[in-house]
Amino acid sequence: MVSPLLRAPVLITGGLGFIGSNLARTLAHRGADVTVMDSLLPNYGGNLHNVIDLHGKIDVDKSDVRDQDSVRRLVKGKRYLFNLAGQTSHMDSMTAPLVDLEINTTAQISILETCRVHNPEIKIVFASTRQIYGKPDYLPVDECHPIRPVDVNGINKLSGEWYHILYNNVYGLRSTVLRLTNTYGPRMRVKDARQMFMGIWMRLVLEEKPFEVWEGQQKRDFNYVDDVTHAMLLAATSEEANGKVFNLGADAVTLNELADCLVDVNGGGSYHLKSFPEDRKRIDIGDYYGDYTRISRALGWSPQISLREGISRSLDYYRNELKYYI
């Protein structure tokens, strides 16, 4: 069987970012004709070093999803669109809500309108977030859980997600939404906690400095990035996934367990337990872990890389590459 990805023209928005660049690598290895689009905004996840090993194998376009002309130019002729560009920092969404809105909402409807008009045959996979569920009523959180975003980012991401499902349902523009939980792995942002706190933990442990764990008893789930990109490929190539929303997820661990695992796999390191800073506490959601039964049944997906293995691979990467990320 010929892979549907072989020589398929593919666009990845946010393709120089953490997940986007890992996806670009997987797609390139499977023979897809990959274009990544990324604005390389300083406080976001884009980093040219993320694709340094793909030089000559993919096309890189440094434009912004808010730029409609660029979107139009890049969407034309593509078979798949992995729509990953986003503002991901919850704190930044509160201090600059209009910027978050432009990227996570306004640009999304522009992208969908462009596809509807100029490339209605394209299949879209949109990266959403578990953040939209807010503080869980029950665990694990399935896709039927009430939606209750606790920050501007959650509200805006939810609109982006709903636009995709709406355009699927009303116009037949095939789209699948994945609600990602905490994703980690090589090429994640480690400069600060804007993408995920595990990034700054890894950086500090590699720099032989103590890291901070807030509270520590909260349970969370963590997906290794290769498991996430695998889910994206399954969603892209399945007609059954059209118009569907799927949680990703993994077994829950406490932040203390995660911190201990990180120190253990690294073979050294330490952390301080701290109570929540006030500005984080008011938007914290307590325990969260996702129920991924729906995607497991529909697409056969489940996480394959254990937390220990994933942390080990991530530390291996940053032991050599840390200087390109700080």
Added chain:
Amino acid sequence: MVSPLLRAPVLITGGLGFIGSNLARTLAHRGADVTVMDSLLPNYGGNLHNVIDLHGKIDVDKSDVRDQDSVRRLVKGKRYLFNLAGQTSHMDSMTAPLVDLEINTTAQISILETCRVHNPEIKIVFASTRQIYGKPDYLPVDECHPIRPVDVNGINKLSGEWYHILYNNVYGLRSTVLRLTNTYGPRMRVKDARQMFMGIWMRLVLEEKPFEVWEGQQKRDFNYVDDVTHAMLLAATSEEANGKVFNLGADAVTLNELADCLVDVNGGGSYHLKSFPEDRKRIDIGDYYGDYTRISRALGWSPQISLREGISRSLDYYRNELKYYI
């Protein structure tokens, strides 16, 4: 007891529109110091004739909620903000999604940011819509019903609503959201069905022309505008309402019953039963009527004007004033 509205400086966005102008009248009669803000965009509900009898009694500012400078100028010093400006046409939201987004979402976060910075003591009442529930899972629809917007308007209004609750919860900017169902009465748009189909029905029945009823068996609920403005005043003056979302609603009737009632109260008229046009059918939601138990318990609200009485008052108004609305 002195009314909290007496001499209170009040701003109504969308205040030349159907509900806004009726609210302005009620507030002016109660002694409030009313400013209405309205862009008078042609396809919206704003109409200077709506406040012709209030000349000299209220301030009228013809600016757009998308204009941040105007919002800043008008919000300063106000005690209450009735935030009613919106794009309400479901079809227009599909043909011009970015305009709907600007008004129903982007402008809303600008308004909230402006209040947070320049007038954090203001109390806000935001007019949302039952449209966000989509096709009901059960009837009557209460506030716990899953959220499932079926058009761009529903998605964008929902963001606007959530911003208000978020700013209440995170910043203590007191806000109450009312999810309005079909509202009708004097000063509603009757030129076309952009606001509500009952407008065009009334116009045609007064012009002695047949009107169109699509399907006819769908159940819906209808609030007379004075009941809606009364709910807004209750929400504004109740501290218990802060951060809350309330449905409005009324007893359900079928569209056939509504059409028969209209013809009967008018003392003449006729209608054709038609099947749905394709473009409406794909976003239709079937039966809908709201459960208003929550606002009834919290604020003592229930609709007071019967459908028959409301239709009678509306027809009386348009018998004299129709020429200003077509």
